Amino acid sequence: MERKISLLVIRRLPRYYRYLGELLRENITRISSKELSEKMNVTASQIRQDLNCFGGFGQQGYGYNVTALHSEIGAILGVNKLQNIIIVGAGNLGHALANHAGFAKRGFNLIGIFDSDKEKVGQKINDCEIYDMETLGDFLDKNEVRIAILTIPRLCTQEVADLVTAHGVKGLWNFSNMDLEVSDDVIVENVHLSDSLMTLSYQLSESEKKKEG
Amino acid sequence: MERKISLLVIRRLPRYYRYLGELLRENITRISSKELSEKMNVTASQIRQDLNCFGGFGQQGYGYNVTALHSEIGAILGVNKLQNIIIVGAGNLGHALANHAGFAKRGFNLIGIFDSDKEKVGQKINDCEIYDMETLGDFLDKNEVRIAILTIPRLCTQEVADLVTAHGVKGLWNFSNMDLEVSDDVIVENVHLSDSLMTLSYQLSESEKKKEG
DNA sequence: TAGATTGTTAATCGATTAACAATC
């Protein structure tokens, strides 16, 4: 029986992936957990523990092959393989995300943007068409979409979440400032921007208090 | 000597704040840790432990006064008091954040947007003017700004971070897909969107694997 | 072979949960 891998470990993987990509660009082909730990400001022990959740990618006496490790982590994260995504909500944030080049690079293939504003319907963002919200259910029945990005106003987010999950979507990337209720085969990843900014604000006050007192 | 409050506790505060705000809107004036724990899907014990990091806000046999607790947590997070912020980078994401009503509501006062594109300089987003990047240092010398939002391309982010912190900014809200190096009196709060999406992608694959096997 | 560095076990540290006396 396999041990469940902690979400804390998972959340560190993309960071490893980034640093390894950086090393690749610098043509560094080999790295030890110690060297990497110094670059990333974590312990070498943690790196080795984390990686060994997924398999022995290193070699004693040598370290890790950067290319191999980078692509292993990529595979674990599901980068590389193409997966369709849609954006619901063509407001400023939906716009920004649709234009975000980084997603396509990582295999996320934007195949539709949905909005209830008829004025926007038919327009294109970054080569992707904006469709009428009313056609969303049909669209999902005809296209395999596992991930939906929700950049819609707070009040309709739960309703849209219900709709898209009823049509087969299994992952929600939620930008609304609220928590969603979904059945337990659906994964929600929240980006609570206000929460993040408030956390920053707290840490700032704290840091200033410390300096004064 | 006070114990340092864990960042895990801090990151839960905005969520408490949201739920309490919700209760206020429903005109609920009183709540016990047990009731709140059921709504929020955490343990009552954790709520009481978290709150007691900051003081005894409750009353034995009664619970917590919603209004009082809401405003206490608001004060802890530095909401309510007005603080100036700027956005550096008037691209899609900078645009979206400038238009985000939620920040103003929480006391974050956007006083300037900066971009190096001369075409954009002089335009306004949500009543806030876009200024020339070259004037950023001067602007910061003349205006008290503790927080800068960085929505600029990856390659110039470190440079801009260096610039604004040299001019007194103490908190960076970083949307670039990289880690910043700053002196230790500066707080960086990262919003790594790609990391977040990859984490979602991993969890999805995992959940599907479990169902199949 | 000797040196380096992994994979993995054990020790430590910190966070969460449980329990209950204090008290409203």
Added chain:
DNA sequence: TAGATTGTTAATCGATTAACAATC
């Protein structure tokens, strides 16, 4: 007063770090 619920201490659980035998 009796019932409810906090604040807080103690117990448990999980995550991180340290240590080292295995081995390239």
